[in-house]
Amino acid sequence: MTIRVAVIGAGMTDCRARHYDRTLGDLAQIGTAAAVHDAGISIRDVEATVVGLYNDIFAFQAIPECGFTGQIGMANKPVLRVSNGGATGMYALQAAYEMVASGRFKVVQCLGVEKATDPYDFQSKSATPAVVGTIAYSWDPNFERPLNAHAADSYNQVGLAYKDEYPDDLDDRVQGGIIELESKQAFDNPFAQRHEKVTVEDYLNSRYIVYPSRELGICVYTEGACDIILAADGIAQEICNQNGTEPIWVSGFGFANEPYFPGTDITKHKVLHRIYSDYLAAKQAYEMAGISPKDIGIFELHDAFVFQLMITMAECGFVPLGQSNRVLDLMLAGKPFVNLSGGLTFGGHFVGGSNMMSLWSVRREMLKRRIKFGMIHGTGASLAQYGGVWILEQGERRAS
Amino acid sequence: MKNKNGQMGKTGQKPFYEGPCIPPEMLPERGVTQIKDPLTGTDVLLVNSVMFTAYMYSQGALSEAFFLPLRDRAVIMGAQCPTCGTINCPPFQRMCPDCDFVEMVPVELPDTGIMMASPPISFFTPSMFKHLAPLARGYVLFGEAQTGLSVWCRTTTGMIRPGIFKKGTQVKVVFNDKRQGLITDICVVPIAELSPELAAKSPLLFSEVNWSALKKPEFEFSSEAEENLRGLFGLEDEIRDSISRSPRAVQNLNGWEVRVQVTTAAGKFGIYIENENIEFVDGSMKDQTFELAVSDPAVFLDWWEGKSLTNLLVEGIMWMSNPSGLETITKMDRIPRSVKRDKEDGSFRKD
Numbered sequence: 001m002t003i004r005v006a007v008i009g010a011g012m013t014d015c016r017a018r019h020y021d022r023t024l025g026d027l028a029q030i031g032t033a034a035a036v037h038d039a040g041i042s043i044r045d046v047e048a049t050v051v052g053l054y055n056d057i058f059a060f061q062a063i064p065e066c067g068f069t070g071q072i073g074m075a076n077k078p079v080l081r082v083s084n085g086g087a088t089g090m091y092a093l094q095a096a097y098e099m100v101a102s103g104r105f106k107v108v109q110c111l112g113v114e115k116a117t118d119p120y121d122f123q124s125k126s127a128t129p130a131v132v133g134t135i136a137y138s139w140d141p142n143f144e145r146p147l148n149a150h151a152a153d154s155y156n157q158v159g160l161a162y163k164d165e166y167p168d169d170l171d172d173r174v175q176g177g178i179i180e181l182e183s184k185q186a187f188d189n190p191f192a193q194r195h196e197k198v199t200v201e202d203y204l205n206s207r208y209i210v211y212p213s214r215e216l217g218i219c220v221y222t223e224g225a226c227d228i229i230l231a232a233d234g235i236a237q238e239i240c241n242q243n244g245t246e247p248i249w250v251s252g253f254g255f256a257n258e259p260y261f262p263g264t265d266i267t268k269h270k271v272l273h274r275i276y277s278d279y280l281a282a283k284q285a286y287e288m289a290g291i292s293p294k295d296i297g298i299f300e301l302h303d304a305f306v307f308q309l310m311i312t313m314a315e316c317g318f319v320p321l322g323q324s325n326r327v328l329d330l331m332l333a334g335k336p337f338v339n340l341s342g343g344l345t346f347g348g349h350f351v352g353g354s355n356m357m358s359l360w361s362v363r364r365e366m367l368k369r370r371i372k373f374g375m376i377h378g379t380g381a382s383l384a385q386y387g388g389v390w391i392l393e394q395g396e397r398r399a400s
Numbered sequence: 401m402k403n404k405n406g407q408m409g410k411t412g413q414k415p416f417y418e419g420p421c422i423p424p425e426m427l428p429e430r431g432v433t434q435i436k437d438p439l440t441g442t443d444v445l446l447v448n449s450v451m452f453t454a455y456m457y458s459q460g461a462l463s464e465a466f467f468l469p470l471r472d473r474a475v476i477m478g479a480q481c482p483t484c485g486t487i488n489c490p491p492f493q494r495m496c497p498d499c500d501f502v503e504m505v506p507v508e509l510p511d512t513g514i515m516m517a518s519p520p521i522s523f524f525t526p527s528m529f530k531h532l533a534p535l536a537r538g539y540v541l542f543g544e545a546q547t548g549l550s551v552w553c554r555t556t557t558g559m560i561r562p563g564i565f566k567k568g569t570q571v572k573v574v575f576n577d578k579r580q581g582l583i584t585d586i587c588v589v590p591i592a593e594l595s596p597e598l599a600a601k602s603p604l605l606f607s608e609v610n611w612s613a614l615k616k617p618e619f620e621f622s623s624e625a626e627e628n629l630r631g632l633f634g635l636e637d638e639i640r641d642s643i644s645r646s647p648r649a650v651q652n653l654n655g656w657e658v659r660v661q662v663t664t665a666a667g668k669f670g671i672y673i674e675n676e677n678i679e680f681v682d683g684s685m686k687d688q689t690f691e692l693a694v695s696d697p698a699v700f701l702d703w704w705e706g707k708s709l710t711n712l713l714v715e716g717i718m719w720m721s722n723p724s725g726l727e728t729i730t731k732m733d734r735i736p737r738s739v740k741r742d743k744e745d746g747s748f749r750k751d
Contacts, residue, residue, distance in 0.1 A: 016439070020435065020437035020438075020439075020440075020442070020444045020446075021437045021439075021440050021442040021444055057451055060449070060451060120428075121426070121527045122425075122426060122427070122428045122448075123423075123425050123426045123527070123530075124527070124530065124727055125654055125655040125656065128524075129524075129525070129526055129527040129530060130526075130527050132524075132525070132526045132527075133526030133527045133528060136526045141457065142459055142462055142467075142490075142583065143490050143492070143549070143550050143583050144537075144550045144583075146582060146583050146584050147537045147550055147551070147552055147583060147584065148522055148525055148526070148529040148532065148535055148537055149537060149550065150522070150525070150526050152520075152522070152524070153520050153522050153537060154520075156520035157517060157519065157520050157537075157538070157539070159520075160517055160518040160519070160520055161516070161517035161518070161567070163518070164517050164518055164566070164567040195745070196741055196744065196745075197744070202706060205705075205706045205707045205708060206706075206708060206733075206737075207523075207708035207709070207710035207711055207730070207733045208521075208523050208708070208710055208711055208714050209522075209523060209524045210520050210521065210522045210523065210524065211520060211521040211523065211562050211714055212520070212562070213520075214708075215708075215733075260492075261488070261490070261492050261547045261548075262516060262539050262547060262548045263488075263546045263547035263548065264541070264546045264547075265486075265546055268486075268497075268498060269546065269547055272516060272517045272539065272548075273517065
């Protein structure tokens with residue numbers, strides 16, 4: 001029998017393009033301190049940690065989590081590091097959930113941290129080509145990486161394949177409208193990397209990075225940390241009684257990893273025009289929570305690219321595939337609220353912890369707005385093959 | 401585009417897999433730089449370094465299954481499951497997991513296929529590919545294969561542009577004359593761009609294809625263009641002053657020096673960039689780094705208002721002599737937004 005698990009605390013650092021004045025360990029420590037203070041507990045109450053940290057090359061150190069184990073108060077306790085591409089955060093959260101749900105631990109923290117922009121291209125005198133190149137080491141070294149496979153290239157392949165199937169969908173002005181809305185919403189996130197007003201016209205005027213994606217429709221590279229405290233049924237209510245919040249229960253989840261190579265059979269290949277992992281993960285999560293998309297009041301989803309946000313909304317059942325142009329109207333109506341943090345495009349994308357930021361935001365908004373059900377999502381890998389979804393619930397628990 | 405070995409590369413440049421694995425100009429000298437964190441004012445040391453690991457990595461079973469036949473016989477190989485009949489290309493797995501891990505068998509595939517989807521085009525690339533941008537990479541289904549091979553998509557009509565390759569476009573593999581056993585030994589072109597003889601030839605070699613470059617356009621004089629060019633020169637002081645007051649824009653152009661010759665319907669002018677200093681120069685320019693051609697100089701007025709120059713290249717409105725100019729265009733595209741952001745967040749210097 002599994003034990004119910006709740007989120008009882010969350011803490012963030014500022015999201016910045018570069019924290020010149022903070023090491024990876026500093027970020028990890030600041031995020032951890034913020035979370036335990038938010039939960040009103042001592043770090044000594046935390047029995048184990050899962051670290052979501054995507055990329056050793058970013059960190060300029062292999063197994064970089066070993067360097068800050070003591071700094072985050074975990075001396076002589078179990079620390080498990082998870083690295084699973086863009087979806088690192090979701091998978092790290094799930095590992096932490098399992099630690100508590102299994103009954104092995106009562107209080108576990110899940111720390112996502114990334115110091116991403118130290119790589120530098122000395123020829124261009126710019127960090128970005130080196131950061132992009134670092135991520136590109138995730139691609140197959142025989143068939144893909146030598147051909148300039150990289151994140152924007154591959155995700156745009158998914159977007160273009162989707163557009164091949166649904167030529168009237170992913171309308172440019174709708175994409176711009178979503179960006180405009182996210183930019184407004186980010187002003188309510190004190191930790192957001194970009195507090196910048198962006199209009200539809202700004203979006204349409206911005207340059208193509210990888211055709212057809214424009215610069216202002218792509219997530220930012222970020223340095224930062226976010227820490228989440230999970231607790232077991234019983235102690236979760238005790239802690240929340242003391243800190244004056246309510247437990248936010250994990251009432252559903254789902255995960256799926258599509259295969260690497262593209263092909264024609266969705267049961268054994270990556271089908272380019274789908275983010276099938278999102279569909280499968282969301283389906284599992286809805287079934288487990290016993291709800292449907294219309295019950296979701298707030299959704300923080302992993303928007304690596306604005307077109308991918310639209311496809312993910314369709315894969316998660318908020319609109320039919322091919323009708324994602326309707327997503328903007330849903331967002332404007334708050335049915336559901338989407339990416340009130342500004343998402344990864346304005347809030348920040350510190351890969352190992354971006355999905356924790358989504359959870360930080362969903363919990364904050366659920367508590368503030370008294371929302372019953374929230375949802376978070378992460379995607380990753382070369383062609384968006386990794387998908388993870390959590391459904392969060394506030395108040396009396398429904399039967400699972 | 402073609403060199404003496406018939407290998408792929410941009411005009412006048414070495415092919416991708418010649419020379420050192422890391423170009424020397426990308427390697428930093430040892431050094432430590434002291435800066436002030438622009439947000440906190442903290443003094444910080446930045447250390448030049450590299451994460452250095454050389455590799456002599458093995459292509460393993462893929463050598464015999466794909467890369468040796470590609471190199472020695474100029475053929476595209478797949479692998480077929482003897483039980484379910486599935487064909488994979490590339491032959492990425494030696495056993496079929498759907499049929500109790502039965503050994504797959506090699507199968508030679510035709511060198512023509514169809515695009516699985518419209519391929520994206522990278523105008524901004526990782527460091528190691530900057531000299532090749534813009535470039536398109538897509539997936540092709542060969543013969544009865546159910547999986548797609550990742551390939552470079554090239555056109556014989558100059559710079560790659562949207563719309564040349566689409567889902568279902570029939571393509572032909574072009575093999576490097578001198579092959580090494582790498583996926584970069586091949587690319588595909590639309591069959592529609594080839595003569596019937598070349599389309600029927602197997603293998604089709606790189607040196608056998610006429611890779612024409614996009615010709616520099618010529619413009620008739622236009623008084624409207626002349627007025628817009630005067631308008632641009634009238635903005636020069638404002639542009640230079642704004643850049644110098646914008647920390648982000650200064651950072652964008654830090655260490656950058658180029659001389660860009662621009663041809664328009666109002667005649668020629670030059671853009672000279674040296675760090676944050678930008679100047680417009682009337683007439684022809686000596687020692688130009690690269691050349692642009694665009695009918696109406698108003699595009700540079702629009703650029704200052706935030707419209708991208710990169711997009712003009714994508715849309716075929718502006719011509720560029722050398723793809724290496726893309727880095728400069730990228731930097732120029734950043735400047736108006738940097739100025740805007742600095743004005744919005746108070747970083748723009750008022751003195």
